[in-house]
Amino acid sequence: MSHPQFLVERLPNVGHVRLDGPEGRHAAAVQRLRCGQIVLLSDGMGAVASTIVVAVSRDTLDLEIREHWTVTAPDPRLTVVQGLAKGDRGELAVQMMTEAGVDEIVPWAASRSVVQWHGQRGRRSLDRWRATARESAKQSRRSWIPRVPEPVAATGALAERLRAVRRGRGAALVLHEEADQPLSTVDLPSAGEICLVVGPEGGIADPELESFAAAGASPVRLGQTVLRTSTAGIAALAVLSARLGRW
Amino acid sequence: MSHPQFLVERLPNVGHVRLDGPEGRHAAAVQRLRCGQIVLLSDGMGAVASTIVVAVSRDTLDLEIREHWTVTAPDPRLTVVQGLAKGDRGELAVQMMTEAGVDEIVPWAASRSVVQWHGQRGRRSLDRWRATARESAKQSRRSWIPRVPEPVAATGALAERLRAVRRGRGAALVLHEEADQPLSTVDLPSAGEICLVVGPEGGIADPELESFAAAGASPVRLGQTVLRTSTAGIAALAVLSARLGRW
Numbered sequence: 001m002s003h004p005q006f007l008v009e010r011l012p013n014v015g016h017v018r019l020d021g022p023e024g025r026h027a028a029a030v031q032r033l034r035c036g037q038i039v040l041l042s043d044g045m046g047a048v049a050s051t052i053v054v055a056v057s058r059d060t061l062d063l064e065i066r067e068h069w070t071v072t073a074p075d076p077r078l079t080v081v082q083g084l085a086k087g088d089r090g091e092l093a094v095q096m097m098t099e100a101g102v103d104e105i106v107p108w109a110a111s112r113s114v115v116q117w118h119g120q121r122g123r124r125s126l127d128r129w130r131a132t133a134r135e136s137a138k139q140s141r142r143s144w145i146p147r148v149p150e151p152v153a154a155t156g157a158l159a160e161r162l163r164a165v166r167r168g169r170g171a172a173l174v175l176h177e178e179a180d181q182p183l184s185t186v187d188l189p190s191a192g193e194i195c196l197v198v199g200p201e202g203g204i205a206d207p208e209l210e211s212f213a214a215a216g217a218s219p220v221r222l223g224q225t226v227l228r229t230s231t232a233g234i235a236a237l238a239v240l241s242a243r244l245g246r247w
Numbered sequence: 248m249s250h251p252q253f254l255v256e257r258l259p260n261v262g263h264v265r266l267d268g269p270e271g272r273h274a275a276a277v278q279r280l281r282c283g284q285i286v287l288l289s290d291g292m293g294a295v296a297s298t299i300v301v302a303v304s305r306d307t308l309d310l311e312i313r314e315h316w317t318v319t320a321p322d323p324r325l326t327v328v329q330g331l332a333k334g335d336r337g338e339l340a341v342q343m344m345t346e347a348g349v350d351e352i353v354p355w356a357a358s359r360s361v362v363q364w365h366g367q368r369g370r371r372s373l374d375r376w377r378a379t380a381r382e383s384a385k386q387s388r389r390s391w392i393p394r395v396p397e398p399v400a401a402t403g404a405l406a407e408r409l410r411a412v413r414r415g416r417g418a419a420l421v422l423h424e425e426a427d428q429p430l431s432t433v434d435l436p437s438a439g440e441i442c443l444v445v446g447p448e449g450g451i452a453d454p455e456l457e458s459f460a461a462a463g464a465s466p467v468r469l470g471q472t473v474l475r476t477s478t479a480g481i482a483a484l485a486v487l488s489a490r491l492g493r494w
Contacts, residue, residue, distance in 0.1 A: 002424065002473065092339075096478045101470060140472040177249070184489035222485075223348060223494040225387040226249065231343045231481060238469075238485035239494065242431035247470040247486065 003050075004031060005040040005141045007134065011047045016054070017063045025059040039063055044137060044145035046071045071143040076170065077193045078240060079104040080233045081158065083200030084113040084151070089230040090125070091132045093198075096234040098136035098146050101241060105133065107151035108158060112202030117151055126151065155208050158197075159215040165195045172217035173197065175232055176204060179219035183239050186220050194240060198233045250297075251278060252287040252388045254381065258294045263301070264310045272306040286310055291384060291392035293318045318390040323417065324440045325487060326351040327480050328405065330447030331360040331398070336477040337372070338379045340445075343481040345383035345393050348488060352380065354398035355405060359449030364398055373398065402455050405444075406462040412442045419464035420444065422479055423451060426466035430486050433467050441487060445480045 006023050019027055019039075027033050033053055041049045041063065047070055051063035080102050082093055094105055107129060109116050117125050130148045137145040152158045162172040170193035173186065188194060197204070197212065204212075209219070222235055241247040253270050266274055266286075274280050280300055288296045288310065294317055298310035327349055329340055341352055354376060356363050364372050377395045384392040399405045409419040417440035420433065435441060444451070444459065451459075460466070469482055488494040 096475075096481075099472060099474050099478050100482060101472055140474065142472050182489075182494055184492075184494050221494075223488060225346060225348055225389050227346050227387065228343075231346050234343075234478060234481060235347060235485040238482040239489040241470060242429075242486040242489065245431075247429055247431050247468075 002141060003038045003040050004033065005042060005138060007044050007138050007145070008041050009043070011041055011043040011049055012065065013068045014065055017041060017051065017065065019061040019063060020059065024061055027061045028056055028059055033061060040141070042143045044134065044143070046073060046143055048143045073144060074101070074103060074246065075191050076189055076244065077103040078237060079106065079193055079195040080237070081106045081108045081152070081195065081197040082233055083108050083110040083198055083204075083229055084115050084117060085200055085229045086114050089228070091128055093230040093233050094129050094132045094148070095136045096230075097237055098133050098142070099140040100234050100237040101142070101246060102146050102233075102237055103144065104147040104149070105129070106149055108197070109151055109153040110200045111155070111205045111208060113200040114202065122151070155211045159211045162195060162197070162212055162217045163215040165193050166216035168192050170194060172212070172215065174204065174209065174212050174217050174219045175199065175222060175236060176209065176219040177221055177226060179221040181218060181220050183220040183222050183236055184243070186218060188240070188243060196233070196236055196240075198229060198236070201229050249388060250285045250287050251280065252289060252385060254291050254385050254392070255288050256290070258288055258290040258296055259312065260315045261312055264288060264298065264312065266308040266310060267306065271308055274308045275303055275306055280308060287388070289390045291381065291390070293320060293390055295390045320391060321348070321350060321493065322438050323436055323491065324350040325484060326353065326440055326442040327484070328353040328355045328399070328442065328444040329480055330355050330357040330445060330451075330476055331362050331364065332447055332476045333361050336475070338375055340477040340480050341376050341379045341395070342383045343477075344484055345380050345389070346387040347481050347484040348389070348493060349393050349480075349484055350391065351394040351396070352376070353396055355444070356398050356400040357447045358402070358452045358455060360447040361449065369398070402458045406458045409442060409444070409459055409464045410462040412440050413463035415439050417441060419459070419462065420467045421451065421456065421459050421464050422446065422469060422483060423456065423466040424468055424473060426468040428465060428467050430467040430469050430483055431490070433465060435487070435490060443480070443483055443487075445476060445483070448476050
């Protein structure tokens with residue numbers, strides 16, 4: 001069995017760390033961790049420590065650091081541009097892609113996205129995606145929390161981003177069911193960024209497709225069947241991770 | 248845009264078909280299909296027809312068959328033995344694996360499954376998995392509905408099934424986070440059955456692992472991170488489908 005892992009804001013190299021707040025309560029009251037048990041800590045940015053529980057209260061855990069190491073950021077990086085989806089499908093996608101090892105998820109208010117993120121409600125949705133990425137990184141024992149930047153809405157801005165990936169010799173890929181090129185055989189760079197665009201439920205609109213193609217992005221497909229937007233990203237990441245030797 | 252697809256019990260080679268019941272209502276009232284539109288029909292067992300809408304009422308659609316073909320069953324077949332999961336995680340797994348093209352999903356009441364399927368409630372759960380597979384096959388425009396047989400509970404019965412897969416020169420694989428062999432490089436047969444066991448939330452118990460190993464099944468892993476039981480199957484199917492050239 002693997003050891004429980006917690007995220008902390010700052011992770012010293014030596015000495016003691018107190019786990020408090022909701023994490024501490026969960027560790028002490030729900031997971032019932034006890035003195036002598038081994039717990040992993042990570043700052044979500046590559047720093048990891050193996051610690052031992054030295055004291056437990058009702059809602060805190062005192063941990064002594066025994067070993068400390070750094071996990072380097074994966075190269076090439078895997079970025080998914082995820083079209084906003086209805087209901088909890090967006091969060092589900094974030095959760096699964098985080099488990100699969102995605103490095104960055106860019107929320108995309110596509111023209112066919114049924115939901116759009118405006119004002120307070122949009123802010124809360126972004127917060128939920130970020131919290132989901134954090135929680136899922138912890139659950140899956142990742143030492144890097146995927147970045148979830150501000151959403152992009154303008155097609156031009158997204159195209160510009162894809163153009164920058166191409167300029168950096170990365171791969172800019174657009175999942176599309178009518179593409180000829182399978183994702184499983186498309187050329188992949190050995191370093192830099194692989195950026196994959198996943199459309200919303202209604203699909204990617206033609207003007208968007210054209211704009212991305214003009215920016216140098218390649219349309220690719222995943223199989224013959226139709227995948228939901230919340231399934232497409234995790235499926236694509238699995239294929240890419242296997243091809244890159246990450247898995 | 249691809250055409251809407253519906254499932255029918257029996258699909259004649261020529262002539263007319265009436266779509267009624269919930270499917271007909273959905274087509275007429277929700278999807279608002281109109282005369283002259285093209286609709287695909289499938290019997291969920293490989294028979295497919297392209298039809299044209301010739302009459303619409305409030306809750307039925309009359310379709311004229313124009314073309315008729317058969318999609319052969321994929322070879323090798325992909326079977327997933329899915330540990331029963333909490334809440335709607337089991338149905339979510341069935342939905343996504345069906346989108347990804349799984350051929351059969353065997354519900355498995357593993358020793359660490361928090362839910363167990365007993366009596367009436369178990370029957371309803373099985374019905375829900377079957378309905379989910381059917382609905383998801385339709386949504387993803389598959390011409391084969393994955394089979395969802397009765398659940399297995401006895402470790403010995405499951406081991407016997409894995410042994411039979413091995414005897415037929417298929418691959419019997421058990422997803423396990425401590426396995427050394429990555430799924431992305433394990434030997435795969437070019438025909439027959441590839442059967443993959445996915446444990447429940449609590450993981451596969453040691454006696455189960457030993458029993459499967461004794462039956463000739465190979466432990467394989469997917470990456471370094473921990474995947475939820477509802478994510479593991481779809482991720483594994485994506486890797487297998489890419490490796491087999493299905494995708």
